[in-house]
Amino acid sequence: MAAVFLVMLYEYSPLFYISVVSLCFIITAAMVLGWFGFDVPVILRSSDDADSSWNIPEKRMVQKTNPFSLQIGITPSSVAEGMALRPGCLERCVLSCYWGCSVQALQAALHTHQHGLILSTPQVFQEALHSQYQHCQTFHVAKGDLEECISQMPADLGAVDFGLMPRSCYPLVALLTLADEEARDVYDIVANVTVVHVPDDKYRMSARILFQYLLTAQGNMFELKPLFMSAEEGGQVDLSGPTPAMEEEEEPGAEGMEPTAESEAEGEGTPGVGRDCVVCQNAPVNRVLLPCRHTCLCEGCVARFQHCPMCRAFVLESFALSQQLPAGEEEEDE
């Protein structure tokens, strides 16, 4: 039957071939047209138009002056030789160093601060710790003094290390508080608690700041975290200035209080200005992306990205480093 059909088709061969070729042409043309007809505009759209509509929520910020700054000194440090700390304060301060401070006691003390007992003096802090530390040393720091304070455990305590990981005590907890009563009314931030790792025989990782908390007069606690920004131009300023520009993130527990504060030292230039946006290379960096904290975009480019251009992390929120745009910027464009 099929053979008869094929023989019959063969007899009409020119017509058969023409129709087969025409059919193939129509199918191919439909596929090609369909392909371009749908895909080309999609490519065009995804590169420009679609992305520009991202609306990254703006994080509400309140600018606060942080009178405290504490950095690790340049002198090599260890538990046996002591630890060099470099405070830089806007007012007269007291630096109290608690060696071998119990982790639990510190957490409990910070907890009491958030429940009414404001840790604004070393005495209150000491009481809140219930003396669960091995040694305490106090320094008086003058206003604007950048000299290193070298704190050391007394040799007669015989402490050379704080045991193996996981430890029950922090090597060193440094507390900065305002020395003058009147100054406590000026600043919202009344204390800076810095947890420092000090190398010893059991754990030789170099000295570094593990955590830094700011305590406010209202009984709130904020963790100070660094921003990640290019250090090519003027980046050194951030490291050597009395108070490095840091951003203070709202604690999840601090309900009702929105002020996520950005602290900046007086006299320090606005950070970010003069540094080029990594995308357009044409405007100063002014946007901090959260939660990755990369500071690499200008005001104009931030709306085009849903993911951080540095680490590809999804951007949940962003905030501006400085509210006012540099005055020279608009004039140049005109």
Ligand SMILES: [Zn+2]
């Ligand atoms: Zn840009």
Ligand SMILES: [Zn+2]
């Ligand atoms: Zn990032």
